[in-house]
Amino acid sequence: MTADATTDRRTTAIVDCDVHNALPDDDALAPYMPREWRERREALTHLSAVFRKVRENLGDRSYLGAEYPRPTPRASRVDSWPPDGGPPASDLEFMKTQLLDRWNVEFALLNPLFGIGEMLNLELAGVMARAANDWLAEEWLSRDSRLRASIVIPYEDPIASAAEIDRIAQDSRFVQVLVLSRTNEPLGQRKYWPIYEAALRHGLPIGIHNGGWGGHAITPAGFPSYYIEDASAMAAAFQAQVVSLVSEGCFARFPGLSVVLIEGGFAWLPPLMWRFDRAWSKLRTEIPLVDRPPSEIIRASFWISTQPMEEPEPPEQFAVLLDQLDMPDRLMFATDYPHWDFDAPDRAIPVRLEPALRTAIMRDNALALYGFDRDTRKL
């Protein structure tokens, strides 16, 4: 990268809504855990050595549902390994060089994918979530004013999750509650309601990020053979979550609840709204809390991150897609740094958009939703 290129790119500030910072090593959270849990976890980790071979992050046991070989180590860009030898996105200084400074990132939202929400030992998951949030505050948010973070919760234990949201949301640098797209039950179900109540107490949206595994096959027809099948059909879990959250009446039960779909794409959403509206027109007696067409509720309640964007063939139809989606104030740019399918800010959008819409997607929509400052937060 030349200095000139940097200067060019700095002319437009952007917000990056999906950055995955990493633990530098398996023991990074240990200083943030209570001593008795450090010791218990060391014992547990020893017991679970067989799982460590499969899961490189924590070694802590969870469902094993989607462990397909990734195209690159840690599914990361091959140039994203920092000079200190740690894993990609574990070194803030290198992240500054490669992402924050290079692309003139005004704010970057950290979505840590540590597998904590998927752990079967819910008590340990709660301890790890607290440690992860304290580590985020201390070692990331306090070291660069451009950083914001999602709250890590043990989402299969919603009561403990609500307590953790109440504890950590006092820190306004945490701007979202993070869950993954493959949960043990569809997210509309009442089990998860304490999470939404807690998020609303603090004006926080729920971010649903691609991934996870909740004990079920990753397709309704079982387990496919290849990672490419996972990467191509992963929208199925998001479809189930959108339909569940609406059908269970969550947006009537929890007015103001906002949900962000992260790394799920969105070209599948207009067809889903058409189907859902049609089904609702004939079957609405089944879900009386849904008192208007589901598409209206979806457009009023959901936000969407851009990476990975499905790119229509021919590219001109991208404008039609945006028109069908009809959520111009809800699309928010994301790079997915440091992952292999990183979207560079100058190439993420396949067509030339109206400048106002481009700025909305690249920056303003995220500022409006997240605020990035307690006083300006919309919710």
Added chain:
Amino acid sequence: MTADATTDRRTTAIVDCDVHNALPDDDALAPYMPREWRERREALTHLSAVFRKVRENLGDRSYLGAEYPRPTPRASRVDSWPPDGGPPASDLEFMKTQLLDRWNVEFALLNPLFGIGEMLNLELAGVMARAANDWLAEEWLSRDSRLRASIVIPYEDPIASAAEIDRIAQDSRFVQVLVLSRTNEPLGQRKYWPIYEAALRHGLPIGIHNGGWGGHAITPAGFPSYYIEDASAMAAAFQAQVVSLVSEGCFARFPGLSVVLIEGGFAWLPPLMWRFDRAWSKLRTEIPLVDRPPSEIIRASFWISTQPMEEPEPPEQFAVLLDQLDMPDRLMFATDYPHWDFDAPDRAIPVRLEPALRTAIMRDNALALYGFDRDTRKL
């Protein structure tokens, strides 16, 4: 219905690619079963009385994965119960009045949904499939020259399925091999390959019809609460099947293999092709048999039935959807008679199409694929 209305509608002949004829009662197949199996099944049925309360059709045990209450009894149009008191679509004379004569149906393709492919007792499933096919030939195909049928197979036993295809495909009134969309493994996997080999031996397409349950949750996030969730997000299983059949190289391994997606909609397919092409451009080393963009393979290998069609808002965008799909010779009209979400031929397509395209969808595409006559069959 007045005589005038009948005359009007008869001016354009159509082909209906998805009609669900029914067994008049639980014992209808008994005369077509070997005696020893009749006796065994009576005993099995007695044992499985608890399941009869859940599944009204056969009472034979299968996975119980998607038994949501339907909006109408037997999920059927309230006016579809024949005067003889039997269940909807069990009486050919009444079907003639309500469907074949009324809508000037040139050919109707019977897709019997008897739950046979989903049975856990694979040996009994094989016996039942043979009985069902013989019953179709004798009591339906021989009684009206407009009728054609899909071959019922015990698809979780592909070797037995191939034998049944070889046995029954001698009768050219059987024009398709029927499986359901929620299988025990994704349909591309090698377990199912004997079915495709047998279908190709006889020039028959594989029809994947919405439904079934293969032992897995109906979403990657588990079991939703409501039928409306099933009806809205059912495309997820089709997405998995399309991706699996392509990724496993089935269309390279079995040149000429044709697959019809029945009652799955299709507005989700362009976005899936965009995602799949994008993933393939970066991950193709994983699936070397896929040597061209997946969208090319999909457009060359798949056919699609119309019911239920997602209807874009605004309706004018239906033309854009057809343009994105770019499969004008692959869409085939279907009513889904006698089910509650029946599409009437005069109202199924939300916009005025070019007359040639309309005729292609309503009639000619199905004639070209199925032939409906051994000599003119395309495959």
